[in-house]
Amino acid sequence: MDKIKSRLAPVLWYAAVLSGLLIVLLPFAWAIASSLRPLSDVFRYTTPFSLRALVPIPFTLEAYANIFQKDFGRALLNTVFVCAATILGGLLLNSLAGFVFSKLRFPGKSIVFTIVLVTFMIPSEVIAIPLYMVARNLGILNTYAALILPGIANGLAIFLFKQFFDEIPSDLIEAARVDGASLFYVYGRIFVPLSKPAMITAGLILFLFQWNAFLWPLISVSSPAHRLVQVAMAYFHTENQVLWNEQFAATVIVALVPIMIILPLQRYFVQGIAGSGTKG
Amino acid sequence: MYAPFIAYLFLAPAILGLLIFKVYPLLLSATESLYQVSFFGQQAKYFVGLENYRDVFADPTFWQSLKVTLKFNFLIIPIQVALAVALALLLNKKFKGVRVFRSIYLLPAGVSIAIACTLWSLMLNPNSGLLNSLLALVGIPRQPFLTTSSQALWSIILIASWKGVPYWMIFIMAGLQGIPESNYEAAAIDGANALQVLFKITLPLLKRTLLFVVVVNTVSNFLLFVPPYMLTRGGPESSTNLLMYEVFKSGFIYNDMARATTMITLLVILLLGIVAIEFRWLRAEH
Numbered sequence: 043m044d045k046i047k048s049r050l051a052p053v054l055w056y057a058a059v060l061s062g063l064l065i066v067l068l069p070f071a072w073a074i075a076s077s078l079r080p081l082s083d084v085f086r087y088t089t090p091f092s093l094r095a096l097v098p099i100p101f102t103l104e105a106y107a108n109i110f111q112k113d114f115g116r117a118l119l120n121t122v123f124v125c126a127a128t129i130l131g132g133l134l135l136n137s138l139a140g141f142v143f144s145k146l147r148f149p150g151k152s153i154v155f156t157i158v159l160v161t162f163m164i165p166s167e168v169i170a171i172p173l174y175m176v177a178r179n180l181g182i183l184n185t186y187a188a189l190i191l192p193g194i195a196n197g198l199a200i201f202l203f204k205q206f207f208d209e210i211p212s213d214l215i216e217a218a219r220v221d222g223a224s225l226f227y228v229y230g231r232i233f234v235p236l237s238k239p240a241m242i243t244a245g246l247i248l249f250l251f252q253w254n255a256f257l258w259p260l261i262s263v264s265s266p267a268h269r270l271v272q273v274a275m276a277y278f279h280t281e282n283q284v285l286w287n288e289q290f291a292a293t294v295i296v297a298l299v300p301i302m303i304i305l306p307l308q309r310y311f312v313q314g315i316a317g318s319g320t321k322g
Numbered sequence: 323m324y325a326p327f328i329a330y331l332f333l334a335p336a337i338l339g340l341l342i343f344k345v346y347p348l349l350l351s352a353t354e355s356l357y358q359v360s361f362f363g364q365q366a367k368y369f370v371g372l373e374n375y376r377d378v379f380a381d382p383t384f385w386q387s388l389k390v391t392l393k394f395n396f397l398i399i400p401i402q403v404a405l406a407v408a409l410a411l412l413l414n415k416k417f418k419g420v421r422v423f424r425s426i427y428l429l430p431a432g433v434s435i436a437i438a439c440t441l442w443s444l445m446l447n448p449n450s451g452l453l454n455s456l457l458a459l460v461g462i463p464r465q466p467f468l469t470t471s472s473q474a475l476w477s478i479i480l481i482a483s484w485k486g487v488p489y490w491m492i493f494i495m496a497g498l499q500g501i502p503e504s505n506y507e508a509a510a511i512d513g514a515n516a517l518q519v520l521f522k523i524t525l526p527l528l529k530r531t532l533l534f535v536v537v538v539n540t541v542s543n544f545l546l547f548v549p550p551y552m553l554t555r556g557g558p559e560s561s562t563n564l565l566m567y568e569v570f571k572s573g574f575i576y577n578d579m580a581r582a583t584t585m586i587t588l589l590v591i592l593l594l595g596i597v598a599i600e601f602r603w604l605r606a607e608h
């Protein structure tokens with residue numbers, strides 16, 4: 043009996059894992075294949091189903107060429123710019139804050155740190171509408187500032203940097219102080235170079251936050267000039283219902299960019315997600 | 323020591339950002355719900371007390387939307403948590419290739435919910451989608467999926483779970499790897515079977531992780547907005563009119579910010595109540 047069981051276990055395991063894999067991968071595979079087909083052929087092998095539905099022959103990049111001639115190319119550039127600005131600003135501000143929470147003592151520290159912890163539990167959907175009012179009062183609606191500024195300060199990133207800097211001995215600071223180094227010099231020349239893993243994890247969090255954002259870019263900017271890629275894709279989906287291959291192409295680009303970035307940085311991606319749970 | 327002044331200086335940019343773009347809006351939504359905007363200008367508003375709440379409570383659309391939201395969450399939260407635990411247990415086994423499988427299973431967790439929506443709305447397209455043509459292979463007739471009130475909510479559950487289950491699995495996997503191997507060795511010596519190990523060792527030791535996942539999962543699903551916005555516009559027959567979508571419509575389609583902030587405040591209060599129940603329930607067990 044036990045022998046049968048131990049022979050059967052791997053078979054069942056592979057069957058379960060592979061069938062799940064099919065559900066995960068099928069939409070991607072079908073979308074990629076369909077995005078590389080001419081419009082007239084998009085559904086030719088899907089209904090009735092043949093395996094050729096997953097093989098892009100005849101092959102054409104027509105759909106990709108077309109979407110870049112429309113607003114999609116602009117949206118892609120906008121998103122890259124917004125992500126880059128958020129990552130640059132976010133890494134600087136949040137690592138600086140994490141450094142202070144980890145290494146300095148000052149009155150009110152625990153209250154301020156509690157505020158930081160609370161903010162990363164505030165879901166962005168809850169504050170989207172009042173944030174719209176704030177942006178309107180600041181006069182930044184329909185600007186890049188509206189898209190970038192709310193994404194820079196990030197409680198989770200501050201928390202991750204603090205955790206990381208906690209592992210680095212504080213003696214370094216005292217030694218540098220005795221030598222007359224400024225605190226910013228200590229931060230910039232000693233702590234920042236040591237914090238590459240935290241920088242990657244935090245950078246990934248900031249990037250994914252902006253790349254995958256939907257509700258805020260939808261309401262904070264209305265002109266196509268500032269439109270971001272997720273919203274552009276959604277408009278594409280609802281407005282160009284018949285241009286199937288272009289819909290597939292837009293979806294593939296918006297999906298593959300984060301995937302290509304996450305795959306080599308998987309360890310950091312998992313840490314970043316699991317990191318928000320370790321505090322609980 | 324460096325002077326506290328320097329600490330404040332270094333903290334100021336990040337903390338100001340959090341205060342302006344996170345804390346202040348949170349407080350604002352509660353206070354704005356007590357005001358009504360006058361028709362004469364954007365800035366002119368006057369205090370109305372709880373009148374907005376009275377209006378919302380008298381509105382059948384709100385109650386209908388609340389019902390849909392509760393039904394949706396009552397279904398999707400247990401489904402996602404159970405599948406995430408199952409997937410984590412499956413991928414925590416040490417069979418050949420498991421590392422590659424883990425990487426592939428992570429993919430949906432990295433893409434946006436909007437991507438999940440477009441991919442699956444194409445998959446679920448009643449006329450030319452891949453799912454109906456696969457169903458045809460095994461002799462099942464065409465299904466309407468998102469286009470009928472009896473299947474639309476379930477279709478959204480499927481779409482949100484395709485992305486959600488791998489995402490929540492990451493937390494549970496981290497929790498599983500934190501359980502010391504010695505617990506399992508002891509159970510093996512006692513001759514415990516797989517189910518006993520699951521219910522007597524794994525799940526009890528996973529309780530902190532599970533509580534976290536259940537709570538955060540509840541929050542994110544109660545605030546789900548993109549699928550009804552992108553796929554169904556709340557329909558057919560309001561069957562997918564989730565509260566967060568109703569909030570969006572109030573604010574940006576009907577231009578009624580008072581109704582929007584009132585409903586979001588009610589949604590947050592409801593959410594806090596449910597999370598409190600979950601805390602008591604999962605703490606009390608065992």
